[in-house]
Amino acid sequence: MALTGKQVRQLRALAHHLNPVVHIGKADVTDAIAKQAEEALDAHELIKCSVQDGSLLSCREAADQLAELVGAEVVQVIGHRFSLYRASSRKDIEHIKLG
Template sequence: MNLSNKQKQYLKSEAHHLKPIVMIGANGFTEGVLAEIENALNFHELIKVKISAEDRETKKLICEAIIRETKALAVQQVGSIFTIFRPSDEKKITLPK
């Protein structure tokens, strides 16, 4: 599933008021962090993740790993905040066509 520009804009507006739920710190992207992201996506569908890495390339690699492991969709990355979306069975967020 890919997101259209209209859908991304909608999700960005929905995520605007959200605070990061998961913080990735000095230990990096671990199994525990992955489990927390999975739980948050199952419950909320749309979440923000804060990545505390200095290097831009490291942030990019962590974001790609999150997308690959969770099968979520990237919505936006602004600085160290990464917004991702994965629809759940309950469909809490209805995307525009």
């Protein structure tokens, strides 16, 4: 599902206030990182991640790899942080209504 420009702007605004919940270090994108991101996306739909200085990947490379592994869309990449979005199928959370 490709996001429209309007949807990306909306998600960027929502992600601005988030703190990173997934930290990618020198081990780069591992199965454990992907599992952690999966759980966070299921619970929140929109998450912020950070790439530590020890990582061999650039922030864009890490964002693309992780998004592909968990089936999410990269919303934004700034500096050492990036945001991912994936609609959740859970009924017990408040879903983000995209415009």
